[in-house]
Amino acid sequence: MSAHLAIAVQSVISAWKSQNKRLDDMIVKYADEQWMKETAPDRNTGVYLLGHLTAVNDGLLSILGFSDKLYPQLENIFLFNADKAGLEMPSVSELKTCWHKVNTNLDAYMAKMQPEEWFTRHTKVSEEDFAKEPHRNKLSVLNSRTIHQSYHLGQLAYLG
Amino acid sequence: MSAHLAIAVQSVISAWKSQNKRLDDMIVKYADEQWMKETAPDRNTGVYLLGHLTAVNDGLLSILGFSDKLYPQLENIFLFNADKAGLEMPSVSELKTCWHKVNTNLDAYMAKMQPEEWFTRHTKVSEEDFAKEPHRNKLSVLNSRTIHQSYHLGQLAYLG
Numbered sequence: 001m002s003a004h005l006a007i008a009v010q011s012v013i014s015a016w017k018s019q020n021k022r023l024d025d026m027i028v029k030y031a032d033e034q035w036m037k038e039t040a041p042d043r044n045t046g047v048y049l050l051g052h053l054t055a056v057n058d059g060l061l062s063i064l065g066f067s068d069k070l071y072p073q074l075e076n077i078f079l080f081n082a083d084k085a086g087l088e089m090p091s092v093s094e095l096k097t098c099w100h101k102v103n104t105n106l107d108a109y110m111a112k113m114q115p116e117e118w119f120t121r122h123t124k125v126s127e128e129d130f131a132k133e134p135h136r137n138k139l140s141v142l143n144s145r146t147i148h149q150s151y152h153l154g155q156l157a158y159l160g
Numbered sequence: 161m162s163a164h165l166a167i168a169v170q171s172v173i174s175a176w177k178s179q180n181k182r183l184d185d186m187i188v189k190y191a192d193e194q195w196m197k198e199t200a201p202d203r204n205t206g207v208y209l210l211g212h213l214t215a216v217n218d219g220l221l222s223i224l225g226f227s228d229k230l231y232p233q234l235e236n237i238f239l240f241n242a243d244k245a246g247l248e249m250p251s252v253s254e255l256k257t258c259w260h261k262v263n264t265n266l267d268a269y270m271a272k273m274q275p276e277e278w279f280t281r282h283t284k285v286s287e288e289d290f291a292k293e294p295h296r297n298k299l300s301v302l303n304s305r306t307i308h309q310s311y312h313l314g315q316l317a318y319l320g
Contacts (some may be wrong), residue, residue: 003294004279008168011300015307035162040200040318119164134163138172143303147175150307154314 011116012139016146020103025054025098030159032092033082042075046159047092048083049152054099055079057106060145063122064138066109068128071098169275172299176205176306180263183213187259192252199315205320207252208243209312214259215239217266220305223282224298226269230259232307295304 025049026058035046061067069075077087090098118139121130122125128138187210195206204212215234221227229235237247250258278299281290290296 002162004161005165005168006280007166007295007297008299011295011297011303012168012172014295015300016301019307040203043200043318048171057207066203114312116164119167135174135316137167137171137172139168140175143171143175147179147307147310150310151314151317154311157311158203158315 006115009113009118009139010144012064012146013110016142017107019149019153020057020091023099023149023156025051026153026156026160027096029137037147037159040073044083047089047095047108048078048096049156050099051078051089052101052160054095055148056145056148057099057102059114060106060142061102061109063124063141064106065123067105070102070105072087074098165245166275168277169299172278172303172306174268175300179309179313180217182261183210183309183316184311186316186320187256188237194319195217195252196268197319199318201223204243204315207249207255207308209316210252210255211238211249213312214255214262216308217259217262220266221262221269223284223301224266224269225283230262230265234258236248238287269294 007090029048035050037043039049051074055071055078058069058071058074059079062069074090083089089095119134119137121127121136122138122141125133125136186264190206195210196219198205199209211234214237215231218229218231218234219239222229234250237245237249241247277295279297280303281287283300285293285296
């Protein structure tokens with residue numbers, strides 16, 4: 001295994017952690033009432049985006065083959081439905097707890113992975129497809145989620 | 161060179177290109193008047209963010225050691241100063257031209273790079289520091305810029 005491979009993997013993981021840290025910091029900074037506001041007129045609320053990002057990270061536990069989702073009940077509210085669909089949402093306080101719990105679990109599983117394991121297939125791609133499309137690996141899923149998270153962090157910044 | 165290394169590099173480059181494509185699509189979709197609007201009340205205008213992202217990509221030509229910046233005059237307006245600082249901005253039409261020209265150049269230089277070259281130091285880190293911090297390489301700079309771009313794309317989506 002080349003040193004460069006370990007560096008590449010570490011760089012993607014660091015970027016992922018940095019984005020999570022930015023949301024951690026917003027959780028400290030914004031009062032619960034701020035999370036209830038829209039990020040811009042007629043756009044997603046903070047609480048919806050907090051639930052959405054939590055549900056996406058929870059999905060990583062499954063996609064990366066670590067465990068089942070911790071909070072599968074978040075899927076319907078925050079992944080399959082848009083904000084303001086009239087569904088009952090968990091409180092901001094509950095979502096913060098879910099967010100931290102999911103990330104603590106992800107960190108623990110990731111810490112045990114060897115660099116080469118990041119190049120194995122994620123659970124949403126079949127062995128057959130993966131043989132033809134080796135870029136559909138765990139590392140690229142993690143990086144996609146990092147980029148997705150940053151997109152919504154740019155919106156959540158507008159709550160401040 | 162391991163096949164995984166080439167896959168890791170390609171994955172980061174693909175993510176970078178996908179984000180550029182999203183801004184390309186917005187350029188097609190939004191009329192020039194839309195770019196002049198604020199992305200949310202009292203927040204950055206579309207035109208400022210377009211200039212900002214263009215200036216950041218232009219900086220990559222230099223940081224990655226490809227060439228000098230094509231439009232160094234954008235730095236002061238879009239990197240060193242915030243929106244609404246009272247500086248004269250190029251028109252939306254001019255910025256679109258700069259955006260495409262910068263990315264065309266970046267693509268041409270990137271196409272010539274071998275995977276291993278992405279693990280060499282970028283021009284903002286000294287040889288001495290790089291020896292101690294090998295993660296400060298070209299690939300991680302590109303990925304940071306991808307994540308940064310996505311952050312602002314989330315805001316630019318609010319123009320639509």
